[in-house]
Amino acid sequence: MSRRQMVAGIGALAVPFAPSAPRPPGAEPPAPDPLVVPAGVAPEKLARDEGFWRSVARRFRVSPDFVNLENGYYGIMPEPVRREYHRNVDHLNEWNSHLLRMTYKPRADEIRQRVASVLGAAKEEIALTRGGTEALQNLIAGYRRLRPGDSVMYADLDYHSMQYAMNWLADRRGVRVERMVVPEPATRQAALDAYDRALRDHPKVRLLLLSHMNNRTGLVLPVREIVAMARARGVDVIVDAAHSWGHLDFTIDDLGADFAGFSLHKWMGVPLGAGFLYIRGGRLDDIDLAFRDETYPASDIRSRVHSGTLDVAPVLSIPTALDFHETLGAEVKQARLRFLRDRWVHQVRDIPNMEILTPEEPPMYGTITAFRITGRVSEADNVAITDYLLDRHRVFTVRRGGPVRGDCVRVTPALFTSRDDVDLLALALHDVARRFTA
Template identity: 30%
Template sequence: MNNRRSFFRKSAAIGLGAFGVNSLFNELHAADFEEAEKLWDAGSGSNEDYWSVIQDAYSASKSEIIILNNGGVSPSPLVVQEALEKYNKQAAQGPSYYMWRVMDKGREPLRQRLAKLAGCDAEEIAINRNATEALNTIIFGLPLQKGDEIIGTIQDYPNMIQAYKQRQMRDGVVYKQLSFDFPIENDEQIVKAFADAVTPRTKIIHVTHIINWVGQIMPVKKICQMAHAKGIEVVVDGAHTFGLLDYAIPDLECDYYGTSLHKFLSAPVGSGMMWIKKDKIEKIWPLLCNSVPQGKDIRKFETLGTRSFCIEQAIGEAINFQEGIGTKRKQERIHFLKKYWAEQALQIPGVRIHTSLKPEYSCAIAGVSIDGMKPEELDSKLFKDYKIHTVGINWENIHAVRVTPHVYTKISDLDRLVGALETIAKKA
């Protein structure tokens, strides 16, 4: 708490834009957040007076619809919206000047702050547009040869699956997929499944940190330790964990990592980040051209041509907002919200939860279904009759409606969800 209060007072005394004393966060939220700290009852994830201040910082908390698909993309708080608007208006006065000669100078301070949040070296961070771009850069940049094997799962994100399948078609690598029946509350069962699939030709294991369909947290560190003992590298899809779970990327012990910043960090839509362990950078080819494609500089992956520097710079205010709450506190709150509605839903006859409610195995995302209803039918009814926005999932062996709250989600929103499930289940 003392560190957070110090952040409010100092808030990066040097730097550009979001990282200076005149940041929009300082202007709009710092005083309110500091006052909110006085409302905080240490150890309580359900301190509603504190969280009401956070909720008010999001325009989405006042939406006509209840947004419970934050696993797809999260809305930004007001400070990030205003930052993006400010930068867009500035750029519109002369894009070639303001973007290339002013805003572009903000990338290095942004890289430093992202690295601090990620607990890693800034020279291992590349800023891009989303997890798909980050991970596809890695997947297509790996120096794999015909016959080399990659192990993933059928529950991985489709864009990563398709990337590996394209490498299989183009280069003759062997792409193998495991299948799991989630929820699983046994790390060793998952690690063993990967270990049993390893052969002398295995070069890469791909792990989705949180399975986006139903929210299972995979034991990434244990998988990495097993893989490294066998001389295998690990690619981690962190799209649903960065800004949500309290961890440092190097602590996962992976080799490659990609994430989207427009999910739980609540940065602008179209912002992402890639991390590559420093001694691996040289061997990864950039997805797009660079003058030194086999160089050791992480910036070789940022040769994207003209893109929105406005979006990049607004990420800074999302970092300020994140630090104003604290990642650990945020993780505990969002897990509390998931558990709050899911435990009640479990008591409703005909309702099933497809996700563990233990914090070591899940956090924000949970899958729910009602006997006799298809996921898309339940999803449609929740929105049509109750204005609750979720998403129906039919992917391989997973058939459920995905529900994902965020810090701006109100308890009353979740009470409405539980009431809706109860009413729908009685009529099913």
């Protein structure tokens, strides 16, 4: 059944979802031609050019069995990256320890320089990790300026693994853990007021975890302003930028942060198992060595990460992913991802029993957006909604918990997502709103 048929006959899609068999092994299809981005076209105009984005989508191998709107978990590699990754896997397998001992480290150092340049940082300020989680855990666990009786703080929308790491500090460092709530509905001023009030009400806080774009609702916080208000109170901030880098157009100076963790396998399209941490120059001594590492001197940021023997093929594929990112351009990616979000949200925002959990202020969102059916706030209810969307409408989404007013369903388009895909979602959500009325 084609997507056109699905849009035309939404009520007839009662066949349970069943994925097709994996592709049989065989010869690779021809490599796509180099991507050409039209010169002189404003990003917002290019974001609406479906012909151009069809050419982008052809550079991703995506299952035709369903519409994937759960791209926040893992960002699919574009074809140039996938092919380079396979070459790197084969090369690693062929050259084995010789590659790891003789050529990998200098090559990884070159890659570190490339990543730093795109971020707007110095090479000496970043260290590669196996993902955003490892980067942020190393920063949180290694933060050295806490004393018994101090407090640390995080918000309800912060990533659960990072909340766990902050909770862990209570036993390890003898600190009190404070939890604040990001208001709903969120606005820029409401978020600033909430953080100002939380820091004022908890004067013993010395470390704040702050998500640039959270993984639950996609809300983008005014990080630079919050970092400044925290710094004025003697509070250090660790920024979780796992979902924002490669998704939004910014550099590290736009955040104003001294410490941050990034993912490379979400919006940069690197293979699974790549990320990095950032420590601003002059702040390295405030993060402890990882397990008293002696591989690098204490003056080298790489001593703050010890991952053991890792799969280096994702790391070696980073330059190709950055090439793809820079060919499109961060501003163009941001415009397209916001366009896709706006396209479906504007078709459903007037449904009486549906709440959209990101505001209409462009600086406050990207493409990740969550919705909630009024009154349906339990895990079971929202899992039922995601199951219904997949089984009846072939649209893949995911339930998210954590927001103060209850669970929600997260929707995450990607660069290969078409306008028809999000139109199908909007049509399906009218059906969901009728079926799941509280």
